[in-house]
Amino acid sequence: PAGIPAGAVTVTSGALDAIERVLREHTRAGDRVLVEDPTLPAFLDVIASLGLTPQPCAIDDEGLTPDAFERALSSHTTAVIVTPRPQNPAGAAISTRRAADLKRLLHRRSHVVLIEVDPVGPVSGVPMVTLSDPPPEHWVSVKSTSKFLGPDLRVAVVAGDEVTIARIERRQALGVRWVSHLLQRLTLTLWSDPSSGRRFARAADVYAQRRQALIDA
Numbered sequence: 001p002a003g004i005p006a007g008a009v010t011v012t013s014g015a016l017d018a019i020e021r022v023l024r025e026h027t028r029a030g031d032r033v034l035v036e037d038p039t040l041p042a043f044l045d046v047i048a049s050l051g052l053t054p055q056p057c058a059i060d061d062e063g064l065t066p067d068a069f070e071r072a073l074s075s076h077t078t079a080v081i082v083t084p085r086p087q088n089p090a091g092a093a094i095s096t097r098r099a100a101d102l103k104r105l106l107h108r109r110s111h112v113v114l115i116e117v118d119p120v121g122p123v124s125g126v127p128m129v130t131l132s133d134p135p136p137e138h139w140v141s142v143k144s145t146s147k148f149l150g151p152d153l154r155v156a157v158v159a160g161d162e163v164t165i166a167r168i169e170r171r172q173a174l175g176v177r178w179v180s181h182l183l184q185r186l187t188l189t190l191w192s193d194p195s196s197g198r199r200f201a202r203a204a205d206v207y208a209q210r211r212q213a214l215i216d217a
Contacts, residue, residue: 008165125208
């Protein structure tokens with residue numbers, strides 16, 4: 001995916017499926033997972049279902065604040081869930097300057113797994129700024145298609161380090177086996193259609209206006 005460093009790629013049944021699978025492979029009950037404060041309630045539900053503890057981190061218009069991020073990265077914090085653009089529910093988007101500060105702090109803690117979630121993608125109305133370039137030891141960048149192609153697709157593209165992606169695929173093979181190839185082909189067709197690109201551009205303008213109105217309010 002654009003803006004993401006080279007790595008392995010797989011497909012999951014939506015963003016929450018990807019997050020749960022990554023946390024299962026890299027955490028144990030009682031571990032802390034850093035989340036934006038406020039955050040999407042579904043993230044908290046996934047964390048609780050795995051016996052993990054959410055570690056709140058303050059945000060502003062540019063995303064996670066460095067001072068709060070540094071304090072929240074305790075020795076018991078094993079994963080970070082971050083939404084680079086636009087954050088739900090606050091509408092924040094990580095700036096290039098903010099990303100540089102956060103990456104410096106993150107790379108001091110090699111045991112922490114980075115989980116980036118891009119839920120709105122090409123209709124977000126905000127440029128993508130990643131914390132995974134250069135990538136930490138373990139990381140994933142989750143590109144959901146539900147918001148701009150349709151929620152019933154339940155398809156997310158997941159890029160990440162080879163170890164993490166291999167673990168996700170190995171666990172998939174024991175359960176759901178794979179994400180429907182019919183859904184994957186439909187996703188590719190819709191995403192690459194020129195007429196979809198024009199609709200994405202119009203939607204991005206609307207999202208940008210609404211996001212700014214939310215921040216101003």
